[in-house]
Amino acid sequence: MKAYKVLEVKQSVFAANDKEANELRLNLKEKGVFLLNLMSSPGSGKTTTLQRTIEALKDEMKIGIMEADIDSEVDAQTISDTGVKAIQLHTGGMCHLDAAMTKQGLEGLEIDEIDLAVLENVGNLVCPAEFDTGSSKNAMILSVPEGHDKPLKYPLMFSICDVVLINKIDVLPYFDFDMEKCREYVHMRNPQAKVIPICARTGEGMDEWYDWLRHEVQNWKKK
Amino acid sequence: MKAYKVLEVKQSVFAANDKEANELRLNLKEKGVFLLNLMSSPGSGKTTTLQRTIEALKDEMKIGIMEADIDSEVDAQTISDTGVKAIQLHTGGMCHLDAAMTKQGLEGLEIDEIDLAVLENVGNLVCPAEFDTGSSKNAMILSVPEGHDKPLKYPLMFSICDVVLINKIDVLPYFDFDMEKCREYVHMRNPQAKVIPICARTGEGMDEWYDWLRHEVQNWKKK
Numbered sequence: 109m110k111a112y113k114v115l116e117v118k119q120s121v122f123a124a125n126d127k128e129a130n131e132l133r134l135n136l137k138e139k140g141v142f143l144l145n146l147m148s149s150p151g152s153g154k155t156t157t158l159q160r161t162i163e164a165l166k167d168e169m170k171i172g173i174m175e176a177d178i179d180s181e182v183d184a185q186t187i188s189d190t191g192v193k194a195i196q197l198h199t200g201g202m203c204h205l206d207a208a209m210t211k212q213g214l215e216g217l218e219i220d221e222i223d224l225a226v227l228e229n230v231g232n233l234v235c236p237a238e239f240d241t242g243s244s245k246n247a248m249i250l251s252v253p254e255g256h257d258k259p260l261k262y263p264l265m266f267s268i269c270d271v272v273l274i275n276k277i278d279v280l281p282y283f284d285f286d287m288e289k290c291r292e293y294v295h296m297r298n299p300q301a302k303v304i305p306i307c308a309r310t311g312e313g314m315d316e317w318y319d320w321l322r323h324e325v326q327n328w329k330k331k
Numbered sequence: 332m333k334a335y336k337v338l339e340v341k342q343s344v345f346a347a348n349d350k351e352a353n354e355l356r357l358n359l360k361e362k363g364v365f366l367l368n369l370m371s372s373p374g375s376g377k378t379t380t381l382q383r384t385i386e387a388l389k390d391e392m393k394i395g396i397m398e399a400d401i402d403s404e405v406d407a408q409t410i411s412d413t414g415v416k417a418i419q420l421h422t423g424g425m426c427h428l429d430a431a432m433t434k435q436g437l438e439g440l441e442i443d444e445i446d447l448a449v450l451e452n453v454g455n456l457v458c459p460a461e462f463d464t465g466s467s468k469n470a471m472i473l474s475v476p477e478g479h480d481k482p483l484k485y486p487l488m489f490s491i492c493d494v495v496l497i498n499k500i501d502v503l504p505y506f507d508f509d510m511e512k513c514r515e516y517v518h519m520r521n522p523q524a525k526v527i528p529i530c531a532r533t534g535e536g537m538d539e540w541y542d543w544l545r546h547e548v549q550n551w552k553k554k
Binding site: 233253254255279282 | 373403426456457484485
């Protein structure tokens with residue numbers, strides 16, 4: 109039996125999205141629910157990063173996960189195995205989530221009981237950056253095999269993210285990835301962005317990420 | 332001085348795209364120009380694969396390359412260094428190319444002189460699959476670090492590709508990538524798809540890819 113629900117979400121009108129996103133954010137602030145929008149390319153390690161993050165933080169806060177995918181359920185199964193509440197959002201071919209879709213997902217999660225809700229967005233460095241989901245903060249993962257030049261090629265995504273996790277640093281010896289250049293390019297797009305090198309598989313660097321997230325969740329609950 | 336032009340391309344109306352794509356394909360068939368639409372996630376190795384392909388084939392056919400990107404010119408510079416004609420297409424934030432944009436690019440390339448035109452599409456496994464560019468054949472690259480489960484998550488992309496290159500096989504020992512499962516998942520989406528494991532960096536497996544491409548280009552020229 110599946111330990112998660114499957115929702116078919118529909119796109120709202122683009123023009124109304126910003127308004128809807130702001131209303132959702134205010135509503136979440138009132139309820140003390142921190143919503144993290146997690147974005148990346150396909151295969152950069154969103155689900156593995158989330159698995160470890162859940163393991164590290166689930167005893168100190170209530171966590172709910174929304175897995176957005178075009179039509180599979182691979183990730184919701186993986187996440188629900190960690191014991192936290194997970195829901196699968198099917199976008200029906202859509203390449204991103206907007207605020208209305210996110211709101212439908214949060215309703216499915218029963219948000220009043222949750223401290224940290226994470227939206228694992230569709231794997232895509234372009235479209236998800238264009239739609240405000242109503243999130244408290246935006247995070248993205250860039251993995252080492254993708255190359256350090258990605259902030260030059262996908263400027264909007266890097267400019268809207270509060271934190272950029274550089275994942276798969278265990279394979280740095282096998283790729284031409286220049287961490288300092290990567291930091292420089294990220295900061296060209298967004299001087300405020302926090303850059304954290306991690307390896308979700310081995311756990312290296314993850315403590316700095318947990319500290320960032322823990323701090324943001326606590327901060328969000330303050331009036 | 333730049334050895335390539337920069338074009339700002341605009342999106343055509345979605346409904347008209349299929350018609351425009353078919354007209355473009357017929358027109359290219361008459362002229363004997365084979366158009367390859369090359370798609371993948373960001374960082375899976377499209378440009379490196381193209382570089383090596385150009386080196387291998389440029390003495391036997393005239394090649395022109397269209398580099399689509401949201402707003403950088405990194406790849407057009409790399410490609411024009413190989414000595415073939417390259418043009419940069421800027422999509423102005425758009426996440427894919429359609430037939431009208433491709434046609435504008437081909438006009439910039441002066442197609443009458445070219446046997447093989449390659450469109451390096453925007454790095455994205457979702458949206459480019461939805462728009463017929465007018466290409467003779469569709470190719471995609473999935474790289475080992477992205478994981479063998481991607482055909483499950485991005486079904487449309489895998490279903491429309493005639494050939495799937497599995498790149499970065501040199502790092503197979505460092506990732507949990509199951510090549511047989513990957514083939515099985517690709518063929519679930521598209522039983523006809525040819526799957527070729529390659530390493531664009533070392534050249535491993537590339538001969539099979541060159542043979543496929545050489546054969547398709549020659550076939551396209553037959554009446």
